[in-house]
Amino acid sequence: xxxxxLKELLYKIADDQLILGHRNSEWTGMGPLLEEDIAFSxxxxxxxxxxxxxxxxxxxxxxxxxDTIAFTRNAEQFHNCILTELPNGEYDFSLMRHFFYDxxxxxxxxxxxxxxxxxxxxxxxxxxxxxxxxxxHANTWIKQLGNATEESIARLQRSLDHALPYALGIFEExxxxxxxxxxxIFEGEVALMENWKNRVEEIIEQTQLHLPGWSTLNPVYxxxxxxxxxxxxxxxxxxxxxxxxxxxxxx
Amino acid sequence: MQTITKEDIYTWLEDVKDPExxxxxxxxxxxxxxxxxxxxxxxxxxxxxxxxxxxMDMMKxxxxxxxxxxxxxxISINISFKEPWTSDKISEKGKQALKQFxxxxxxxxxxxxxIDILEHAACPRCNGTNxxxxxxxxxxxxRSIHYCNDCREAFEQxxxx
Numbered sequence: 212x213x214x215x216x217l218k219e220l221l222y223k224i225a226d227d228q229l230i231l232g233h234r235n236s237e238w239t240g241m242g243p244l245l246e247e248d249i250a251f252s253x254x255x256x257x258x259x260x261x262x263x264x265x266x267x268x269x270x271x272x273x274x275x276x277x278d279t280i281a282f283t284r285n286a287e288q289f290h291n292c293i294l295t296e297l298p299n300g301e302y303d304f305s306l307m308r309h310f311f312y313d314x315x316x317x318x319x320x321x322x323x324x325x326x327x328x329x330x331x332x333x334x335x336x337x338x339x340x341x342x343x344x345x346x347x348h349a350n351t352w353i354k355q356l357g358n359a360t361e362e363s364i365a366r367l368q369r370s371l372d373h374a375l376p377y378a379l380g381i382f383e384e385x386x387x388x389x390x391x392x393x394x395x396i397f398e399g400e401v402a403l404m405e406n407w408k409n410r411v412e413e414i415i416e417q418t419q420l421h422l423p424g425w426s427t428l429n430p431v432y433x434x435x436x437x438x439x440x441x442x443x444x445x446x447x448x449x450x451x452x453x454x455x456x457x458x459x460x461x462x
Numbered sequence: 463m464q465t466i467t468k469e470d471i472y473t474w475l476e477d478v479k480d481p482e483x484x485x486x487x488x489x490x491x492x493x494x495x496x497x498x499x500x501x502x503x504x505x506x507x508x509x510x511x512x513x514x515x516x517x518m519d520m521m522k523x524x525x526x527x528x529x530x531x532x533x534x535x536x537i538s539i540n541i542s543f544k545e546p547w548t549s550d551k552i553s554e555k556g557k558q559a560l561k562q563f564x565x566x567x568x569x570x571x572x573x574x575x576x577i578d579i580l581e582h583a584a585c586p587r588c589n590g591t592n593x594x595x596x597x598x599x600x601x602x603x604x605r606s607i608h609y610c611n612d613c614r615e616a617f618e619q620x621x622x623x
Binding site for chain 1: 514515544546598599601623
């Protein structure tokens with residue numbers, strides 16, 4: 212088994228979780244209602260915890276320790292998709308991103324439960340169970356607000372149109388795609404995307420929202436190879452600010 | 463020193479409680495997944511309730527402190543996901559303890575396939591199910607928030623997972 216392919220896979224999933232976890236945490240104290248404040252904060256805690264577990268696997272594969280990995284890299288060393296780093300915007304955008312991303316994420320971890328790489332397969336069983344609460348939350352709100360008032364529907368539709376090309380960037384293929392599939396580590400981004408499209412259609416059909424034709428969309432790629440938007444570096448600077456004051460501090 | 467047995471270890475660990483739910487032992491919570499003994503060298507396998515549970519380090523420390531207080535010096539504790547935690551791992555005794563503490567015990571995990579199972583959790587005070595789910599996310603990762611329409615009071619449930 213070639214570790215490069217495996218590491219690339221672990222990095223991109225972990226970085227997605229860390230960066231979106233951080234964005235979710237920005238809702239703490241700012242939610243439109245207390246319940247949503249708590250929900251986004253809890254999902255932040257889950258995602259950052261899950262990223263830590265993935266970084267720990269990377270550490271066992273010879274990479275730096277989780278804190279060093281999380282807090283000392285620059286934007287171009289991160290493999291997260293651009294969708295996860297975009298600013299929270301209004302609640303409708305955060306909700307739509309949460310729906311698109313978590314729908315993909317739960318399918319990804321479901322696929323990883325049968326990975327030939329055991330530590331990842333074991334972790335995936337656990338993460339998949341936790342993510343049910345995230346997709347439950349996303350689906351509930353998309354269905355409620357996607358059928359509520361003229362304003363809520365219009366806002367969500369605008370966010371859907373804006374977020375969708377970025378969402379397709381989740382599935383940007385890695386240079387190791389064939390190898391991961393051949394080694395039974397991961398079934399690949401194409402298979403993931405097909406499942407994701409079906410699941411997204413299934414939920415959106417239950418609302419008054421509309422999906423544009425998939426073939427009319429231009430996916431926003433780059434994140435997986437370190438080419439990010441201007442929004443990632445400021446996020447990293449803020450996230451690592453305390454760590455960098457005293458990197459050796461005992462907490 | 464007298465030879466210790468696995469049973470001794472489990473008995474001692476009964477006194478190590480969940481830092482957030484002081485009536486529930488780590489054994490009853492189900493996070494101790496294995497204990498092995500080799501010439502008074504003790505190895506403990508643990509697994510977190512939720513991957514992001516911030517109490518894990520504290521639990522690990524509490525287990526270590528307890529064993530040390532019993533004179534065991536050679537202790538190793540490993541945290542893994544080989545045998546992942548689910549809410550079904552909470553013992554019957556643990557579920558009773560949760561209820562007395564005022565937290566609704568989790569329904570069986572296999573029933574949790576949709577929001578319905580969360581919608582009408584049994585109130586730990588009156589046992590009634592005239593309740594509403596207020597938020598699947600609560601004050602900690604493992605709890606959801608509910609409201610009992612009969613008691614007219616909020617309560618929390620240990621989430622099925």
